[in-house]
Each structure stands twice: as C-alpha cells, then as structure tokens.
Amino acid sequence: MTYIEGRNLFRSQLKVFFEINEIDFYYKMILKSFFKIEPTSLALEPKTLFLPAKVKIIKAVLQRLLNDEPLQYILGTTSFRSLELMVTPAVLIPRPETEELVEWVLEDYKSINCKHLLIDMGTGSGCIAISLAKEQPFFNVTALDISRKALEIAKSNAIKNKTIINFSQADITALSSEIFPINVIVSNPPYIHPREKKEMKNNVLNNEPPIALFVPEEDPLLFYRCILEYAQKNLLPDGVIYFEINPYFLSEMKNLILSITNYSIEERKDIFGKVRMLRLQSH
Ligand SMILES: C[S@@+](CC[C@H](N)C(=O)[O-])C[C@H]1O[C@@H](n2cnc3c(N)ncnc32)[C@H](O)[C@@H]1O
Missing domain, CATH: 3.40.50.150 (Vaccinia Virus protein VP39)
Structure with missing residues (x-):
C-alpha cells in the first residue's frame, strides 16, 4: 500500500462518519504520530510504499476509528493551548x-x-x-x-x-x-x-x-x-x-x-x- 492508497482507504471507509477534510487530517496525524512521516510527504511522495508492518498498524488504527474511538486516545496525546498533553480514557x-x-x-x-x-x-x-x-x-x-x-x-x-x-x-x-x-x-x-x-x-x-x-x-x-x-x-x-x-x-x-x-x-x-x-x- 502506498501513502496515497492509505489515504484513499481512510476516505472510503470513514466518509460515512466524517467530512473529507477531517479524515485527511486524521490520516496525516496518524502518519506523523506513529511513523514520523511529515504531512507534506503525502503530496511530495504519494507513491512511496509502506512496509507491511506499517500497513498492519494503519489498518488497526482505521478499525479503532471505525469503532468510534476518539483520535486523541488512539494517538495518546492532544493539544491544549500551547501544551501537548498525554490523554488516556x-x-x-x-x-x-x-x-x-x-x-x-x-x-x-x-x-x-x-x-x-x-x-x-x-x-x-x-x-x-x-x-x-x-x-x-x-x-x-x-x-x-x-x-x-x-x-x-x-x-x-x-x-x-x-x-x-x-x-x-x-x-x-x-x-x-x-x-x-x-x-x-x-x-x-x-x-x-x-x-x-x-x-x-x-x-x-x-x-x-x-x-x-x-x-x-x-x-x-x-x-x-x-x-x-x-x-x-x-x-x-x-x-x-x-x-x-x-x-x-x-x-x-x-x-x-x-x-x-x-x-x-x-x-x-x-x-x-x-x-x-x-x-x-x-x-
Ligand atoms: C469535566 S472533567 C474536567 C477535566 C479537566 N479539568 C478539563 O477541563 O478537561 C471533571 C473532572 O472532575 C473529576 N471529578 C469527578 N467527580 C469528582 C469529585 N467528587 N471530586 C473531585 N473530582 C471529581 C473527574 O475525575 C474529572 O477529571
């Protein structure tokens, strides 16, 4: 799966629940947080392939979003004013x-x-x-x-x-x-x-x-x-x-x-x- 195919998978699975710009934001946050892939990479190198282990993680995260888990709990962090805060359930x-x-x-x-x-x-x-x-x-x-x-x-x-x-x-x-x-x-x-x-x-x-x-x-x-x-x-x-x-x-x-x-x-x-x-x- 390439970067852009991953994004398209997110869009197709989540579009019933979220707006497209929200889905794209989620996808970019996940790439950055789990793999340190910068959001710009999606535009600059859309055809880069994920390693199989990463594909597994992406699919697991997608499933958690489909199960209604808030993104902040999945990432384990959120921002508040200038702070980055750890959050758990x-x-x-x-x-x-x-x-x-x-x-x-x-x-x-x-x-x-x-x-x-x-x-x-x-x-x-x-x-x-x-x-x-x-x-x-x-x-x-x-x-x-x-x-x-x-x-x-x-x-x-x-x-x-x-x-x-x-x-x-x-x-x-x-x-x-x-x-x-x-x-x-x-x-x-x-x-x-x-x-x-x-x-x-x-x-x-x-x-x-x-x-x-x-x-x-x-x-x-x-x-x-x-x-x-x-x-x-x-x-x-x-x-x-x-x-x-x-x-x-x-x-x-x-x-x-x-x-x-x-x-x-x-x-x-x-x-x-x-x-x-x-x-x-x-x-
Ligand atoms: C609405 S949350 C606010 C959390 C945080 N201050 C914020 O603004 O995001 C309310 C907080 O009150 C705590 N809480 C609930 N009952 C309480 C009690 N009887 N005494 C002290 N804290 C309580 C909860 O554990 C929770 O962390």
Missing part, C-alpha cells in the same frame, strides 16, 4: 471551551506581580492547572481530582510541560474543613445531566470517563454547590471563581450562587455562542 479530552476559560483567567491576572494561590477542582488531564502555572508564573497552583488514574496522567503532563503543581486526591463533595486561604478557584466539574445522553455522540459516551461527564440526576449542581460552600470559607476578599458551566442550567446556577453567596456574577459565551463560563467575584 482515564481523563476527559480537553475541549476548546476550556481553553477559553483559561484565557479569561489569564487576561484578568496578566498584571499581577506577587504570588496568588489558585486551586483547580477536578483537574483531569491537568490542562487548566498546567496552562495557568505555565503562562502566569505568579500562580501557585494546587490541582485536585477524585480519580487516582487521572492524577497520574496530570502529574506526568505537569512534568512533561515543566511546571510545578501541588496535586491532591480529594473529593469535591467532601473537602477538608481546614481553612486554606485561596485567591482563585477554577473548575470545570462534571456537569452533564444523564438525560442529555441521547444528544451525545457515541465516541464520547463509549470512551470518555463517565465520572468526568455526568452529575447525579437528582442533584445536577452538586459540584458547584460544594465548591461555593468551600469558597465561602476559604476564598480571600477580592477572590475570584471561574466556572465552566452547562448552558442548560444557567438560571439554576445563578439562583444557586445567589442563595449561597453575595458574589457578583459575570457571564461569558463560548465560540458557539452559548453561555459556558461564569466569573464570580467576592467583595
């Missing part, structure tokens, strides 16, 4: 909306010149914590997650990206009552209601960790409530909370915040025009 694949949340924090804190204590609740791959620690060195970052496996990935990602983060295995719904004064809380906790499952794609439902996605049916704002209660005790005056939220629950979120705190609330939309982020400021 133990962690959520970081989303572009979360890059926007990080951008908001960085914009607000770009002029600080003294240490600020920041905590990332539900860190997953570590994407938020690592970006913030890397891009604003005055942030002293703690990141927590309930999942030991997720923390292992996050720790490796922190090392790979040369950042120092205090990782802690902890449950957001049972946080220590010890006072831990904090300047900034950032969280993208699980926020999908189980009834939204029918609108979700199989590649998410069958591969990404349910613990990172879903909230209890009867208490969908559980994580936000626990974080707000924690903030009431630990957030310093002028402290700020940044939440990624489920747009379906915007009004319930606002009611929850007003019932627990007197923080001011600011909304921000994601690139798809949905209110996806909140900034809460304590006074």
Whole structure:
C-alpha cells in the first residue's frame, strides 16, 4: 500500500462518519504520530510504499476509528493551548471551551506581580492547572481530582510541560474543613445531566470517563454547590471563581450562587455562542 492508497482507504471507509477534510487530517496525524512521516510527504511522495508492518498498524488504527474511538486516545496525546498533553480514557479530552476559560483567567491576572494561590477542582488531564502555572508564573497552583488514574496522567503532563503543581486526591463533595486561604478557584466539574445522553455522540459516551461527564440526576449542581460552600470559607476578599458551566442550567446556577453567596456574577459565551463560563467575584 502506498501513502496515497492509505489515504484513499481512510476516505472510503470513514466518509460515512466524517467530512473529507477531517479524515485527511486524521490520516496525516496518524502518519506523523506513529511513523514520523511529515504531512507534506503525502503530496511530495504519494507513491512511496509502506512496509507491511506499517500497513498492519494503519489498518488497526482505521478499525479503532471505525469503532468510534476518539483520535486523541488512539494517538495518546492532544493539544491544549500551547501544551501537548498525554490523554488516556482515564481523563476527559480537553475541549476548546476550556481553553477559553483559561484565557479569561489569564487576561484578568496578566498584571499581577506577587504570588496568588489558585486551586483547580477536578483537574483531569491537568490542562487548566498546567496552562495557568505555565503562562502566569505568579500562580501557585494546587490541582485536585477524585480519580487516582487521572492524577497520574496530570502529574506526568505537569512534568512533561515543566511546571510545578501541588496535586491532591480529594473529593469535591467532601473537602477538608481546614481553612486554606485561596485567591482563585477554577473548575470545570462534571456537569452533564444523564438525560442529555441521547444528544451525545457515541465516541464520547463509549470512551470518555463517565465520572468526568455526568452529575447525579437528582442533584445536577452538586459540584458547584460544594465548591461555593468551600469558597465561602476559604476564598480571600477580592477572590475570584471561574466556572465552566452547562448552558442548560444557567438560571439554576445563578439562583444557586445567589442563595449561597453575595458574589457578583459575570457571564461569558463560548465560540458557539452559548453561555459556558461564569466569573464570580467576592467583595
Ligand atoms: C469535566 S472533567 C474536567 C477535566 C479537566 N479539568 C478539563 O477541563 O478537561 C471533571 C473532572 O472532575 C473529576 N471529578 C469527578 N467527580 C469528582 C469529585 N467528587 N471530586 C473531585 N473530582 C471529581 C473527574 O475525575 C474529572 O477529571
């Protein structure tokens, strides 16, 4: 099989599921990641033959894509802002909306010149914590997650990206009552209601960790409530909370915040025009 025949095989098998440009992107990423073949080689040397062992790998990867496995898990990596992060099915694949949340924090804190204590609740791959620690060195970052496996990935990602983060295995719904004064809380906790499952794609439902996605049916704002209660005790005056939220629950979120705190609330939309982020400021 030649480079171009491989591309055509991908196109013919995957065209029912993906757009052609998406398939070509996948193919090029796979050649680069598995065999260090540059994307330009496809145009410059389309008739180069793959060795039989490589053909075997290409066909196995194609089968995984046909089985709805996300490309990021197949490659074992993804990019988030300027970072390259390791991802496995133990962690959520970081989303572009979360890059926007990080951008908001960085914009607000770009002029600080003294240490600020920041905590990332539900860190997953570590994407938020690592970006913030890397891009604003005055942030002293703690990141927590309930999942030991997720923390292992996050720790490796922190090392790979040369950042120092205090990782802690902890449950957001049972946080220590010890006072831990904090300047900034950032969280993208699980926020999908189980009834939204029918609108979700199989590649998410069958591969990404349910613990990172879903909230209890009867208490969908559980994580936000626990974080707000924690903030009431630990957030310093002028402290700020940044939440990624489920747009379906915007009004319930606002009611929850007003019932627990007197923080001011600011909304921000994601690139798809949905209110996806909140900034809460304590006074
Ligand atoms: C939506 S994911 C976000 C991951 C990452 N911060 C991101 O933005 O891609 C939510 C994370 O919360 C963690 N989590 C779920 N329940 C938790 C709990 N009770 N306490 C702490 N972390 C929890 C999951 O393991 C998962 O990593």
